[in-house]
Amino acid sequence: MTLEDIQCAWRTNNEVNLRLLALCPDEAMDLKPGKGKTIRSNYVHILGVRRMRLEEHLRAEAQTLAKLDWKTATREEITTELHRSSALMERLWAHFEARTRPHRWSTALLLSYCIAHEAHHRSQVEIALRLGGHEPDEMDLYALWDWTKLAPSDPTD
Numbered sequence: 001m002t003l004e005d006i007q008c009a010w011r012t013n014n015e016v017n018l019r020l021l022a023l024c025p026d027e028a029m030d031l032k033p034g035k036g037k038t039i040r041s042n043y044v045h046i047l048g049v050r051r052m053r054l055e056e057h058l059r060a061e062a063q064t065l066a067k068l069d070w071k072t073a074t075r076e077e078i079t080t081e082l083h084r085s086s087a088l089m090e091r092l093w094a095h096f097e098a099r100t101r102p103h104r105w106s107t108a109l110l111l112s113y114c115i116a117h118e119a120h121h122r123s124q125v126e127i128a129l130r131l132g133g134h135e136p137d138e139m140d141l142y143a144l145w146d147w148t149k150l151a152p153s154d155p156t157d
Helices: 003-022 039-057 075-098 107-131 138-143
Strands: none
Touching: 003 039, 003 075, 003 107, 039 075, 039 107, 075 107
């Protein structure tokens, strides 16, 4: 697997996050499945974990990310930070690939962990939408799984 493959997989994961967010009506952002996180706080949590990972290896870059409030973050703020943090995560993958000394986290292991973590929170978002009466169209949900057809958004757009 090349660095380009790793970054493409990451961009696709981020695109799924963005597309699911776009399926969440504004009035649904504070829904939650039972006692879990709200839709808004799931996204803020994803961003916080990205920031934590970046702080471990790219401290200065991580400090440029906004710390969003899990109760008040807007869709626009979340979208902006998903783009910004995703671009920095691509730099993190490059940093990992350039290392010459062994590390407890290989690029593949951390990439897998991060994507699995974000997928877990996307499922919580989908459950909150369903339970809250805002179930997305079935075809829109299926489209989130067709990764070969997803065209990752360019963070500079």
